[in-house]
Amino acid sequence: xxxxxxxxxxxxxxxxxxxxxxxxxxxxxxxxxxxxxxxxxxxxxxxxxxxxxxxxxxxxxxxxxxxxxxxxxxxxxxxxxxxxxxxxxxxxxxxxxxxxxxxxxxxxxxxxxxxxxxxxxxxxxxxxxxxxxxxxxxxxxxxxxxxxxxxxxxxxxxxxxxxxxxxxxxxxxxxxxxxxxxxxxxxxxxxxxxxxxxxxxxxxxxxxxxxxxxxxxxxxxxxxxxxxxxxxxxxxxxxxxxxxxxxxxxxxxxxxxxxxxxxxxxxxxxxxxxxxxxxxxxxxxxxxxxxxxxxxxxxxxxxxxxxxxxxxxxxxxxxxxxxxxxxxxxxxxxxxxxxxxxxxxxxxxxxxxxxxxxxxxxxxxxxxxxxxxxxxxxxxxxxxxxxxxxxxxxxxxxxxxxxxxxxxxxxxxxxxxxxxxxxxxxxxxxxxxxxxxxxxxxxxxxxxxxxxxxxxxxxxxxxxxxxxxxxxxxxxxxxxxxxxxxxxxxxxxxxxxxxxxxxxxxxxxxxxxxxxxxxxxxxxxxxxxxxxxxxxxxxxxxxxxxxxxxxxxxxxxx
Numbered sequence: 001x002x003x004x005x006x007x008x009x010x011x012x013x014x015x016x017x018x019x020x021x022x023x024x025x026x027x028x029x030x031x032x033x034x035x036x037x038x039x040x041x042x043x044x045x046x047x048x049x050x051x052x053x054x055x056x057x058x059x060x061x062x063x064x065x066x067x068x069x070x071x072x073x074x075x076x077x078x079x080x081x082x083x084x085x086x087x088x089x090x091x092x093x094x095x096x097x098x099x100x101x102x103x104x105x106x107x108x109x110x111x112x113x114x115x116x117x118x119x120x121x122x123x124x125x126x127x128x129x130x131x132x133x134x135x136x137x138x139x140x141x142x143x144x145x146x147x148x149x150x151x152x153x154x155x156x157x158x159x160x161x162x163x164x165x166x167x168x169x170x171x172x173x174x175x176x177x178x179x180x181x182x183x184x185x186x187x188x189x190x191x192x193x194x195x196x197x198x199x200x201x202x203x204x205x206x207x208x209x210x211x212x213x214x215x216x217x218x219x220x221x222x223x224x225x226x227x228x229x230x231x232x233x234x235x236x237x238x239x240x241x242x243x244x245x246x247x248x249x250x251x252x253x254x255x256x257x258x259x260x261x262x263x264x265x266x267x268x269x270x271x272x273x274x275x276x277x278x279x280x281x282x283x284x285x286x287x288x289x290x291x292x293x294x295x296x297x298x299x300x301x302x303x304x305x306x307x308x309x310x311x312x313x314x315x316x317x318x319x320x321x322x323x324x325x326x327x328x329x330x331x332x333x334x335x336x337x338x339x340x341x342x343x344x345x346x347x348x349x350x351x352x353x354x355x356x357x358x359x360x361x362x363x364x365x366x367x368x369x370x371x372x373x374x375x376x377x378x379x380x381x382x383x384x385x386x387x388x389x390x391x392x393x394x395x396x397x398x399x400x401x402x403x404x405x406x407x408x409x410x411x412x413x414x415x416x417x418x419x420x421x422x423x424x425x426x427x428x429x430x431x432x433x434x435x436x437x438x439x440x441x442x443x444x445x446x447x448x449x450x451x452x453x454x455x456x457x458x459x460x461x462x463x464x465x466x467x468x469x470x471x472x473x474x475x476x477x478x479x480x481x482x483x484x485x486x487x488x489x490x491x492x493x494x495x496x497x498x499x500x501x502x503x504x505x506x507x508x509x510x511x512x513x514x515x516x517x518x519x520x521x522x523x524x525x526x527x528x529x530x531x532x533x534x535x536x537x538x539x540x541x542x543x544x545x546x547x548x549x550x551x552x553x554x555x556x557x558x
Contacts, residue, residue, distance in 0.1 A: 005068055005069075016105050017106065033501060036100040037099065042496055043072060043075065044069070044072040045102075046145045048138065049066075051134055051137045051138050051141060055122045064111075067119070070111055073116060074486050076100065078483055078487045078490065124482075135482045135485050139489060140341065140344060144347075146492065147318055147347075150316045153310065154310045155350060155352065156350060156351070158311045158353070158455070159306060160307060160456040160459075162304070162307075162460045163305075164305055165300050165472070166287045166303065167287070168284040168475065171212070171284055173260065177228065177235075178231070181204060183249050184250060192242070225271070229271060232261040232271060235257045238253065239254050259282060289303075290302045290303060290326065290475075303477060303480055305324050305480075306331070307319055307459050310342075310350075316496065316499045318492045318496075321337070325477075326477070331356075332359050335355070335367065339353065339367075352373065352374040352376055355377055355378075359375075387399065387426070389436040390436075396417045397409075416428060416429055417433070462491050463484065
């Protein structure tokens, strides 16, 4: 049965790292502000291993390594952009990495590669079967603990999204169909292949032995079109023949057939027009979760990643929510779930949300009103309308911005407002009136408030820092989201490190100012206090109380 690992670690007097380092190296190694010590304390030790207990049998199948260490290894891999082989090499020979993982003895080994891969596989398979993201639950647990420790306010939050490509090649229509049929044929057993006709078997064999890119390179447009029609007829027979097949490749083949072809008659299969192919169609049989999107000229076959973080002045700000969805997902779908998870992490509901115009929707406006949240947008999608709408006690005042003429609109039976123009009646809905009012609020908004959302783009940059050509190293949405969650755990850790460093700098300056105006009883008293201030690891309120109490007992009272 599942059993959590111990928090304490037994040191070996002869093989512990601390006993082998010289004094100067030992001071750096034991520095509480060093990244490896903070990683161990603020990330590794905060991981709730019980989150992963469902991956193991209640009677047998206990983990043979610490879940806490294995998840932390995944976080380190994404933090430094390592490959799996680099991760294990660093874990075996890098003393700082071993310290970050809580491995202090030289003769102590890391979990085996097979254990590491098995846990990662179990997490992904569990999410496919139950739709429960254990990595996200671990992220929420760690971030909630950090927010409570450092008293993160969370009154204001901001969010932004980014399109990032999947680790697939850009493929033409023919190449997608060619590769899908090839993978399906290779997945068939020898017994299943006996059901194929000799013509279909020869065709599938030739497809499996040749790359689709080479076929498109040497063929004309007419030849590709005729080949696509031939492949469509073959796919129709395969889908009908193996209709009881439950394999992943069969499901992909059936989906590609539905998206790329249409059955005009019993024996006639036609290729769909390009305009009929939807953005959520299969972009590659290697990653059927990703979709296509063209956003302001940026063409992506992959996913949309949305980050939500706190943005309060003068305090620690952490990333509280990460969402990964297909690339064609609109940004306004992220507001409600991001706000709810932020409330779960911080324990309080934010009072203001900073976002751009893409997050604007009637559903989000109603949600924010119900939760008493101010939705602060720095823009509205679309061009400014010809008419300026203003609700007054007399009714809806409609001003034509071109002529400057103002009319009082009338309310119709359906609740819409209308005015009479030269070309007939012009109607205005409730949503149009609210959009006009929102646009006016944005125009009169203070510069500092309006541009507060922009800093979230720095978090987006850090998230994708190790990506190449705007692509992740992973395929399918589960692995991509795990990458984003682990990467954001590291970003939060760096923010904590910088925040603690700022506190120590302010404390150091306070000590220097007090030295000039105070009488110290002995030099030893000063050195003891000074060393403790930089070696202890406390939050700001505890640190100030510690300084105040010690000064009162040994020096002149503040």
